[in-house]
Amino acid sequence: MPRLARTLVRAQSLGVRVPAGAPGRRGGAGPSEGVTLLVSGRALCVPAFSGYVAQSPLSLEDLEGETWLCDAGKPVARAEVSCGGRFETRTTGTGERLSRHALLHGTDCLATTVFQTCVHWPRGSQCAFCGIRASLDAGTAVEQKSPPVLARAAALARDLDGATHAVLTTGGFGRDVRKLAILCACVEAVAGEGLAVHVQVEPPEDPGVLEMLASSGARTIGLHLESPDPDVLSRVAPAKAAMGKEAFLRAWRRAVDRFGENQVSTFYLAGLGETPDALLDGVRMAADLGVFPLVVPFRPVPGNQMAHSRPPSPEVLEDLYPKAGEILSRAGLHSQRSLAGCVRCGACSGYGWYEP
Numbered sequence: 001m002p003r004l005a006r007t008l009v010r011a012q013s014l015g016v017r018v019p020a021g022a023p024g025r026r027g028g029a030g031p032s033e034g035v036t037l038l039v040s041g042r043a044l045c046v047p048a049f050s051g052y053v054a055q056s057p058l059s060l061e062d063l064e065g066e067t068w069l070c071d072a073g074k075p076v077a078r079a080e081v082s083c084g085g086r087f088e089t090r091t092t093g094t095g096e097r098l099s100r101h102a103l104l105h106g107t108d109c110l111a112t113t114v115f116q117t118c119v120h121w122p123r124g125s126q127c128a129f130c131g132i133r134a135s136l137d138a139g140t141a142v143e144q145k146s147p148p149v150l151a152r153a154a155a156l157a158r159d160l161d162g163a164t165h166a167v168l169t170t171g172g173f174g175r176d177v178r179k180l181a182i183l184c185a186c187v188e189a190v191a192g193e194g195l196a197v198h199v200q201v202e203p204p205e206d207p208g209v210l211e212m213l214a215s216s217g218a219r220t221i222g223l224h225l226e227s228p229d230p231d232v233l234s235r236v237a238p239a240k241a242a243m244g245k246e247a248f249l250r251a252w253r254r255a256v257d258r259f260g261e262n263q264v265s266t267f268y269l270a271g272l273g274e275t276p277d278a279l280l281d282g283v284r285m286a287a288d289l290g291v292f293p294l295v296v297p298f299r300p301v302p303g304n305q306m307a308h309s310r311p312p313s314p315e316v317l318e319d320l321y322p323k324a325g326e327i328l329s330r331a332g333l334h335s336q337r338s339l340a341g342c343v344r345c346g347a348c349s350g351y352g353w354y355e356p
């Protein structure tokens with residue numbers, strides 16, 4: 001196994017010690033408490049600010065004026081910490097920083113959470129790993145995004161940062177048709193600026209929802225099961241478990257019919273307590289339907305029920321990624337065939353470094 005890929009997978013599990021003041025992201029969903037490293041022109045999100053990172057053998061060191069990713073003090077690869085998007089420092093028409101509305105993920109992906117709330121939280125059935133409210137509580141994001149502001153962010157991200165695609169995620173909103181209309185308008189606004197749009201929603205019972213999102217301009221869609229293991233799911237994502245795996249499979253089939261093979265995806269969070277075999281079965285199940293299963297190491301988010309858990313061990317992922325790669329390759333699925341979104345960006349997963 002190439003040494004660099006192994007080191008990067010270890011970096012995602014163990015974290016990387018960074019110099020004080022390194023630009024990064026505290027709180028928030030997804031790649032929280034970490035930095036985005038740029039290595040060989042590709043992006044990789046790694047934990048940097050969580051307590052467990054202090055024990056990591058991996059660090060960023062300044063060696064004769066260049067920054068290197070080091071393992072136990074030995075240089076492995078030149079690396080740079082991403083400072084985020086230039087567009088983020090620009091403002092809305094009312095003088096608010098655009099970083100409160102959207103951020104640059106990876107190297108060329110605009111990312112925003114259209115509704116930073118979720119119907120499952122007030123019911124107490126939220127996912128244990130969820131960080132949807134973290135940046136809201138920290139005062140760094142606005143609760144609901146708007147089409148005109150996202151259009152401005154998209155245009156500036158395109159022109160200043162070379163953004164080519166976008167992720168529009170959202171907390172669950174049930175059957176709220178008003179919120180669906182706003183989400184569609186946001187998709188349309190970002191697509192209107194020339195960015196290929198990826199949208200992430202809960203699997204809708206009504207197939208018309210998929211049609212509305214596609215007609216608004218979404219090119220790819222994420223319908224995230226999170227774990228293929230039903231026991232794990234009922235423990236850490238009770239609302240998704242209650243929907244049932246069948247609801248996801250139905251929505252995946254319909255979405256592949258509308259968006260195409262390789263343009264529908266699911267996240268699988270590794271490290272929630274599932275066995276590696278269960279995860280590989282889940283990879284196979286999705287791939288057989290033309291759905292790209294993006295395996296991402298679980299990352300603890302401050303303030304939620306799993307805040308004190310740890311990411312999975314790197315050995316599990318080093319074993320898993322090549323096996324997942326064989327399954328996806330046989331199914332004709334490839335991250336760079338995805339037109340937009342998390343699969344295309346890939347910075348939250350080490351999979352891309354092993355992809356055939």
Ligand code: SF4
Pocket residue numbers: 117118119120121125126127129130131132170171172
């Ligand atoms: S569905 Fe789960 S992960 Fe998604 S926003 Fe709601 S609680 Fe969070």
